[in-house]
Amino acid sequence: xxxxxxxxxxxxxxxxxxxxxxxxxxxxxxxxxxxxxxxxxxxxxxxxxxxxxxxxxxxxxxxxxxxxxxxxxxxxxxxxxxxxxxxxxxxxxxxxxxxxxxxxxxxxxxxxxxxxxxxxxxxxxxxxxxxxxxxxxxxxxxxxxxxxxxxxxxxxxxxxxxxxxxxxxxxxxxxxxxxxxxxxxxxxxxxxxxxxxxxxxxxxxxxxxxxxxxxxxxxxxxxxxxxxxxxxxxxxxxxxxxxxxxxxxx
Amino acid sequence: xxxxxxxxxxxxxxxxxxxxxxxxxxxxxxxxxxxxxxxxxxxxxxxxxxxxxxxxxxxxxxxxxxxxxxxxxxxxxxxxxxxxxxxxxxxxxxxxxxxxxxxxxxxxxxxxxxxxxxxxxxxxxxxxxxxxxxxxxxxxxxxxxxxxxxxxxxxxxxxxxxxxxxxxxxxxxxxxxxxxxxxxxxxxxxxxxxxxxxxxxxxxxxxxxxxxxxxxxxxxxxxxxxxxxxxxxxxxxxxxxxxxxxxxxxxxxxxxxxx
Numbered sequence: 001x002x003x004x005x006x007x008x009x010x011x012x013x014x015x016x017x018x019x020x021x022x023x024x025x026x027x028x029x030x031x032x033x034x035x036x037x038x039x040x041x042x043x044x045x046x047x048x049x050x051x052x053x054x055x056x057x058x059x060x061x062x063x064x065x066x067x068x069x070x071x072x073x074x075x076x077x078x079x080x081x082x083x084x085x086x087x088x089x090x091x092x093x094x095x096x097x098x099x100x101x102x103x104x105x106x107x108x109x110x111x112x113x114x115x116x117x118x119x120x121x122x123x124x125x126x127x128x129x130x131x132x133x134x135x136x137x138x139x140x141x142x143x144x145x146x147x148x149x150x151x152x153x154x155x156x157x158x159x160x161x162x163x164x165x166x167x168x169x170x171x172x173x174x175x176x177x178x179x180x181x182x183x184x185x186x187x188x189x190x191x192x193x194x195x196x197x198x199x200x201x202x203x204x205x206x207x208x209x210x211x212x213x214x215x216x217x218x219x220x221x222x223x224x225x226x227x228x229x230x231x232x233x234x235x236x237x238x239x240x241x242x243x244x245x246x247x248x249x250x
Numbered sequence: 251x252x253x254x255x256x257x258x259x260x261x262x263x264x265x266x267x268x269x270x271x272x273x274x275x276x277x278x279x280x281x282x283x284x285x286x287x288x289x290x291x292x293x294x295x296x297x298x299x300x301x302x303x304x305x306x307x308x309x310x311x312x313x314x315x316x317x318x319x320x321x322x323x324x325x326x327x328x329x330x331x332x333x334x335x336x337x338x339x340x341x342x343x344x345x346x347x348x349x350x351x352x353x354x355x356x357x358x359x360x361x362x363x364x365x366x367x368x369x370x371x372x373x374x375x376x377x378x379x380x381x382x383x384x385x386x387x388x389x390x391x392x393x394x395x396x397x398x399x400x401x402x403x404x405x406x407x408x409x410x411x412x413x414x415x416x417x418x419x420x421x422x423x424x425x426x427x428x429x430x431x432x433x434x435x436x437x438x439x440x441x442x443x444x445x446x447x448x449x450x451x452x453x454x455x456x457x458x459x460x461x462x463x464x465x466x467x468x469x470x471x472x473x474x475x476x477x478x479x480x481x482x483x484x485x486x487x488x489x490x491x492x493x494x495x496x497x498x499x500x501x502x503x504x505x506x507x508x509x
Contacts (some may be wrong), residue, residue: 039415040385077413078335132334133293158413159334159437161292162480188416190483224417229483229500236504248486 070149079139194247254432281478330397352400
């Protein structure tokens with residue numbers, strides 16, 4: 001049973017321009033799915049459509065269905081838009097307050113997840129004093145505390161430095177090890193290709209290809225997705241299939 | 251057209267009014283005219299602050315910025331600044347009007363400057379499009395074109411590779427290296443700096459920890475780790491294989507008899 005399943009999902013603008021066309025996608029428990037494609041191909045839009053946030057947009061029409069079996073969390077590409085309170089701890093508590101979690105359980109849960117992300121030191125800061133990387137971490141923390149069954153991340157790594165990328169990857173690894181499904185829309189797979197169970201490649205709002213990371217590596221390179229250097233090098237040398245490494249350690 | 255201007259930061263200090271520490275604590279760098287220089291550093295290292303000081307958007311608390319041969323002030327060459335998020339600078343309903351803003355303000359030949367900037371950045375086909383409707387990579391190019399149209403001697407670009415795909419990075423790298431200007435950019439993307447910068451500075455806790463040729467500076471894994479910078483993939487690859495010298499490019503690596 002998929003935890004997230006889209007059937008014939010289409011998104012159009014008010015003037016009828018198709019942004020996503022007839023997308024079928026199932027995400028299963030304990031699965032990490034990478035949504036990839038060139039600029040403007042619809043990967044970020046698909047990530048948002050899967051979480052349901054597009055249904056509230058007046059200027060977009062969403063057709064088809066998305067079934068969600070559990071809690072779905074979304075971290076936006078520009079995560080500052082989802083920080084709604086001045087103090088980090090209060091902002092992170094927002095989702096828990098909406099779910100009626102009691103104050104003591106809320107405090108415990110926030111402290112536990114902040115420690116996992118190495119973000120305890122951020123809890124008493126103001127959100128407008130955070131760096132870009134710290135802002136992303138706080139947004140992820142705000143979603144993680146709700147214990148989502150599926151975490152959807154829209155281009156999470158772009159503004160982050162090496163240290164903060166490591167923190168986010170650790171958080172993703174931790175979620176994966178505990179059976180949480182993860183969906184990442186990203187053009188930078190230097191650290192993610194080896195973490196993906198499946199890759200879905202988008203072109204002009206449609207799914208143009210899908211499969212395991214190794215078999216899709218040539219198509220990803222063709223579309224300009226950033227890959228681990230050993231992957232790029234192997235493809236440059238003409239390697240295909242099982243010969244293609246998918247992590248920097250290979 | 252100008253050929254760029256020398257840029258120097260000399261023992262620059264700066265603290266934000268609400269900050270609990272100095273964002274820049276004695277940072278110095280030197281960029282020769284016409285170079286592409288990358289300021290690298292982790293989140294919060296002071297890259298954007300240094301770039302804003304170079305662009306004259308803020309004055310240093312101590313030390314000085316020099317553009318050309320003179321301390322910054324009236325008559326010094328112009329520095330054009332492009333923010334990290336291009337959307338933050340857009341206001342016009344078309345790319346053409348957006349790019350016309352700076353030359354119009356400076357009393358330049360608007361038509362000629364707009365045409366030259368769109369041509370140099372390779373976005374003439376976007377002339378009539380609405381900036382906010384473009385993809386992230388296209389918006390980045392419009393942002394740089396609008397700065398270039400003002401005929402600055404120096405382009406200061408804040409994190410220009412953020413959210414760019416590989417193809418977009420290549421286009422950006424080719425555009426920047428072909429410009430007859432000085433380019434100072436901030437980035438945490440050491441892969442981009444390794445491939446396209448003539449020189450780099452590594453900023454750590456508000457001061458420059460190392461500077462020089464990217465092939466030397468960005469091959470120092472210990473330095474990069476300490477500064478919160480992800481090492482270039484080619485450097486990690488060469489290090490794992492015990493190579494004495496990092497290949498200059500993926501083509502050079504592909505020619506080596508190394509797996």
